[in-house]
Amino acid sequence: MKLTVLTYMAWGASVTVMLAAAVILLSSVLGMGLALTRLYAWPPLRVLAAGYALITRGIPLLVLLIGCYFSLPYLGVTLPVYAAAIVVMGFYFAAYMGEVFRGALMAVPRTQWDAGRSVGFRSLQNFGIVILPQARRLCVAPFLNTSLSVVKNTSLISAIGGWELFSTGREIGERTGELMPAYLGVAAGYYLICFPLARLASYVERHSHA
Amino acid sequence: MDTAFLLRILPVLLEGLEITVALTALALVGAAIGGLIVVAGRRSRFAAMRGVTIAYIDVMRNTPVLVQIFILYFGLPEIGLFPEAFACGVIALVLQNSAYAGEIYRAGIESVKRTQTEAALSLGMMPRRALFDIVLPQALRRVLPVLGNQAVVILKDSSIASTISVTELTQAGKLLLDRSAAPYETFFMMAALYLAMAAVLLGGMKLLAWRFPVRT
Amino acid sequence: MPEPLPELLPESLVVIDRVGKSFGANRVLKEVSLTVGKGEVVTLIGPSGCGKTTLLRCVNFLETYDSGAISIEGETVGIRIGADGRRTARPDREVAAMRARVGMVFQSYNLFPHLTVLDNLTVAPIKVRGLPLRQAREKAMALLERVGLSEKAAQYPAALSGGQQQRVAIARTLAMEPHLILLDEVTSALDPELVGEVLDVVQSLAADGMTMMIVTHEMQFAREVSSRVAFMAAGEIVELASPADLFGSPKSDRLRSFLGRYQAAHRI
Numbered sequence: 001m002k003l004t005v006l007t008y009m010a011w012g013a014s015v016t017v018m019l020a021a022a023v024i025l026l027s028s029v030l031g032m033g034l035a036l037t038r039l040y041a042w043p044p045l046r047v048l049a050a051g052y053a054l055i056t057r058g059i060p061l062l063v064l065l066i067g068c069y070f071s072l073p074y075l076g077v078t079l080p081v082y083a084a085a086i087v088v089m090g091f092y093f094a095a096y097m098g099e100v101f102r103g104a105l106m107a108v109p110r111t112q113w114d115a116g117r118s119v120g121f122r123s124l125q126n127f128g129i130v131i132l133p134q135a136r137r138l139c140v141a142p143f144l145n146t147s148l149s150v151v152k153n154t155s156l157i158s159a160i161g162g163w164e165l166f167s168t169g170r171e172i173g174e175r176t177g178e179l180m181p182a183y184l185g186v187a188a189g190y191y192l193i194c195f196p197l198a199r200l201a202s203y204v205e206r207h208s209h210a
Numbered sequence: 211m212d213t214a215f216l217l218r219i220l221p222v223l224l225e226g227l228e229i230t231v232a233l234t235a236l237a238l239v240g241a242a243i244g245g246l247i248v249v250a251g252r253r254s255r256f257a258a259m260r261g262v263t264i265a266y267i268d269v270m271r272n273t274p275v276l277v278q279i280f281i282l283y284f285g286l287p288e289i290g291l292f293p294e295a296f297a298c299g300v301i302a303l304v305l306q307n308s309a310y311a312g313e314i315y316r317a318g319i320e321s322v323k324r325t326q327t328e329a330a331l332s333l334g335m336m337p338r339r340a341l342f343d344i345v346l347p348q349a350l351r352r353v354l355p356v357l358g359n360q361a362v363v364i365l366k367d368s369s370i371a372s373t374i375s376v377t378e379l380t381q382a383g384k385l386l387l388d389r390s391a392a393p394y395e396t397f398f399m400m401a402a403l404y405l406a407m408a409a410v411l412l413g414g415m416k417l418l419a420w421r422f423p424v425r426t
Numbered sequence: 427m428p429e430p431l432p433e434l435l436p437e438s439l440v441v442i443d444r445v446g447k448s449f450g451a452n453r454v455l456k457e458v459s460l461t462v463g464k465g466e467v468v469t470l471i472g473p474s475g476c477g478k479t480t481l482l483r484c485v486n487f488l489e490t491y492d493s494g495a496i497s498i499e500g501e502t503v504g505i506r507i508g509a510d511g512r513r514t515a516r517p518d519r520e521v522a523a524m525r526a527r528v529g530m531v532f533q534s535y536n537l538f539p540h541l542t543v544l545d546n547l548t549v550a551p552i553k554v555r556g557l558p559l560r561q562a563r564e565k566a567m568a569l570l571e572r573v574g575l576s577e578k579a580a581q582y583p584a585a586l587s588g589g590q591q592q593r594v595a596i597a598r599t600l601a602m603e604p605h606l607i608l609l610d611e612v613t614s615a616l617d618p619e620l621v622g623e624v625l626d627v628v629q630s631l632a633a634d635g636m637t638m639m640i641v642t643h644e645m646q647f648a649r650e651v652s653s654r655v656a657f658m659a660a661g662e663i664v665e666l667a668s669p670a671d672l673f674g675s676p677k678s679d680r681l682r683s684f685l686g687r688y689q690a691a692h693r694i
């Protein structure tokens with residue numbers, strides 16, 4: 001009995017991990033685009049990207065999830081709930097990932113550009129060889145923290161009918177009638193997924209200052 | 211877009227907004243104070259106190275607000291406590307964000323040079339006064355932007371209270387969506403109202419940052 | 427060096443008695459003894475790392491010491507020593523009360539950047555000594571006048587030059603009406619042309635009879651301002667004499683070579 005409950009939760013946890021991984025991947029790609037647009041694109045596009053980040057970060061994810069869940073059918077789009085959730089969360093967290101990458105790129109001193117140019121690199125080379133490697137080191141900790149936030153927020157997918165770790169807790173709780181242990185179990189599940197990310201983030205943070 | 215419809219749903223949403231504002235305001239105040247307790251525990255001279263605080267921060271950082279709300283609302287009745295849904299929302303937001311606020315305060319405090327404390331102590335201030343009158347004012351100014359962002363996170367996370375049927379803005383909107391055939395209007399209205407509130411919070415922080423600038 | 431007998435020096439304000447201090451395995455102060463009489467200006471000189479700063483910080487207990495005792499106006503600093511020789515820490519309140527009577531001026535000024543110059547001068551008198559705001563302000567203005575900066579009262583420290591900041595720091599210390607002031611290389615962070623204005627203020631304090639312990643690398647200044655000069659090396663006071671004797675006829679090889687190196691570095 002206990003074993004089946006645990007297996008069930010582990011199943012839900014693996015769905016959570018896969019959802020989070022997909023969202024992290026999508027939001028990183030989009031976020032990188034946003035960051036580059038905000039920093040180096042044609043000025044009107046920069047403003048647009050900044051506006052996107054500002055607006056996205058001012059609306060609750062739950063509202064976006066619910067909004068799309070209700071609106072998409074009217075647009076004639078019928079996406080499976082997971083796909084819709086991944087797309088919505090991907091675009092939502094792109095705003096955050098964008099800030100992570102932009103912050104890291106801006107933290108590389110301007111003199112590094114000049115240094116690269118003085119060695120004869122052209123802009124794109126300069127960016128790839130001199131700037132990006134330095135920025136990559138700087139963005140690891142904030143990237144991990146944002147990823148942790150993604151994992152926690154995948155729990156909201158249950159609110160639009162997706163099945164993942166949080167849903168297993170609700171189901172087990174309702175079936176066994178023991179809600180407290182069920183939700184504590186779910187909390188433990190999230191903790192086990194997030195803890196390594198948090199540890200890694202603070203490890204990287206500590207060791208990047210030295 | 212149907213403006214007549216918008217005007218019809220607006221009062222419903224505004225009622226929800228009132229509750230969102232109440233949730234957010236209480237959670238903000240609670241987390242601002244809770245954060246002080248967390249940072250005190252984190253910097254305590256007693257190792258056991260530090261350990262407990264670190265464990266608390268760890269648990270809060272690594273579990274979703276949604277789970278915490280459900281534990282409070284559905285779990286507590288099993289041990290004979292029956293908190294109201296609204297209270298559960300406030301408490302969950304305060305619990306989680308006290309941990310974050312505490313860590314933000316700590317980062318601020320640690321960014322103020324030790325020599326500031328030494329100067330204050332050498333003028334005869336007690337350690338506590340040096341902390342409150344000299345270090346904290348400088349620390350808080352430095353982390354104001356981060357605190358502002360966290361305030362917006364609290365506002366947004368207050369929407370999670372809708373999952374336990376607190377009729378705040380998100381829940382009010384969801385109910386409208388359930389029974390109307392005009393999803394975009396409702397959705398855009400909700401989003402606009404959240405954006406307006408976020409703008410007020412960020413504007414407030416900007417004002418504070420202008421009134422209390424970081425000086426070096 | 428013979429141990430000073432406190433009853434023969436009724437006027438001594440600071441008595442440092444065989445103080446020892448280690449950072450880990452690094453023995454930074456080795457049985458240092460020194461008395462500072464009321465109204466005296468004692469200057470500490472010596473090579474970098476010899477323990478001057480550490481000794482000064484022990485005097486107002488920003489640093490703890492491991493053995494021996496420091497007392498100010500008859501009261502041991504930071505610790506209480508029982509009849510059986512047991513050392514117990516003094517409560518924060520007593521340490522703070524002692525520090526309120528001992529001013530300290532730092533190499534890096536350490537003004538409070540979020541407070542105006544005036545508030546830098548009034549915060550401690552108001553919060554520590556309970557002075558009424560009005561009185562604290564009047565006094566602060568008088569002190570700013572004294573260091574020649576009354577027109578800067580409403581400015582924030584960042585708007586001031588290094589020399590001005592250091593003069594404000596001295597005024598801030600004076601606002602607490604200290605019985606003793608500790609100054610640690612107060613001109614080392616300054617551009618050369620700003621050194622004079624700060625040293626002038628310190629000179630004027632000495633002329634007024636303020637008791638001071640000064641760490642400095644400015645030998646000419648040490649010669650002019652000091653009642654006595656202590657030469658430290660490797661955590662010990664090697665020579666202690668009047669400036670004329672110490673600079674005029676150094677006894678130890680270490681002091682001779684220290685002064686020789688100093689002169690070589692400053693000859694143009």
Ligand SMILES: Nc1ncnc2c1ncn2[C@@H]1O[C@H](COP(=O)(O)OP(=O)(O)OP(=O)(O)O)[C@@H](O)[C@H]1O
Nearest residue numbers: 449452454472473474475476477478479480481611
């Ligand atoms: N907080 C500390 N922890 C460990 N070692 C320290 C600490 N502070 C000072 N020391 C060591 O103690 C010794 C004495 O340092 P101190 O700062 O007192 O020297 P100083 O005479 O003031 O030198 P300077 O002229 O360079 O200011 C040095 O070897 C220094 O490295």
Ligand SMILES: [Mg+2]
Nearest residue numbers: 478479480611
């Ligand atoms: Mg020194």
